[in-house]
Amino acid sequence: MLFLAMAVLVHKYLLPVSEQMKSLAGSWVALVFLSNFLFMLIIAGSLHLFLFTFRLQGKQLKYDHRESHELSRKFTFHSQVRDNMFWSLVSGSTIWSIYEMLYFHGVARGAIPTVTLTEHPFAFVLWLLAMPIITSSHFYAIHRLLHWTPLYRTVHRLHHRNIxxxxxxxxxxxxxxxxxxxxxxxxxxxxxxxxVILLMHLYGRCLGPAFSHSGFEKLIIGNSPVLDSADFHHQLHHRYFECNYGTAETPWDQWFGTDHDGSQAATERVRAKVRARATHEHT
Incomplete structure (x- = not known):
């Protein structure tokens, strides 16, 4: 609901489709890049300050009670936080903004088809219902691809420096x-x-990971949990690597035998698979 509300407000007040968007030279392009940079800075930054700098929640509902942020030469700038901020803001918000800019440019020029809420309310609702399935299925597919050894070593390893x-x-x-x-x-x-659907999709993809990677099951204010936060399914992926490539919304991991439910039996199964693959690669 947060990302849908953001999308409605941004489309209405910041980025209504306009004649100016037919050109990629307008000030609207700068607005796209700046607003997305700030959205990421504010949301990820606020969560980091709340949970890790000021520790306002302590370790309540934290999945892993060990200290989370490292000073290590494996990270850019030898700091996990600085490394993560750099790649998120410099690369992440930029590529996110390029997709967004190209979409609005295409819509303004009539090259990308759209529907209106007044004329096609059913289609709008259908998109809302389908979005979790679309994003989760796509994530599983590209995540498995990124764990292909050549891509893992050259690309995905950067993300997995974060255990x-x-x-x-x-x-x-x-x-x-x-x-x-x-x-x-x-x-x-x-x-x-x-x-609005496009913006909600982008916010879920690009701002949602700040919540799902927070390391805390819920955010607590006072004594009350107010917001679901981290994704235990994906938390296990960062710990054991060769499992949980998708999300809990779709059963791809169960269907392809890559599910880890947090049990010791699942851990042994994953480790056995890794050992078998290592043996195969060296024979």
Whole structure:
């Protein structure tokens, strides 16, 4: 609901489709890049300050009670937080903005089909219902691809330097991975949707990881949980690597035998698979 509300407000007050968008030279392009940079800075930054700098929640509902952020030479600038901020803001928000800019430019020029809420309310609702399935299925497919050894070593390894994750870890990716990861929005370039749906899709892809990588099951204010946060399914992926490539919304991991439910039996199964693959690669 947060990302839908953001999308409605941004489309109405910041980015209504206009004649100016027919040109890529207008001030609207700068607005896209600046607003997305600020959205990421504010949301990921606020979560980091709340959970890790000021520790306003302590370790309540934290999945892994070990310290989460490292000072290590494996990270850019030898700091996990600085590394994650750099890749999220410099690469992540830029590639996100390029997709968004191209969409609005295409809509303004009539090259990308859209639907209106007044004329096609059913289509709008259908998009809302289908979005979790679309994004989760796409994520599973490209995530499996990124774990192919050549791509893992050259691209995806950057993200997996984060074993103990935090809000800035979610979008800390190689630029090639950003391009793959956000590419699920290309469906809106082909199948008619609505700019609000496109924006909600982008916010879920690009701002959602700040929550899902926070490391805390819920955010607590006072003594009350107020917001679901981290994704335990994906938390296990960062710990064990060769499992949970998708999300809990779709059963791809169960169907392909890559599911890890947090049990010791699942851990042994994953480790056995890794050992078997290593043996195969060295024979």
């Amino acid at each position: 103990h994750i935090g809000p800035w870890s979610g979008m800390a990716m190689h630029p090639v991975e950003h391009a793959f990861y956000i590419s699920s929005v290309l469906i809106h370039f082909i199948i008619p949707s609505h700019p």
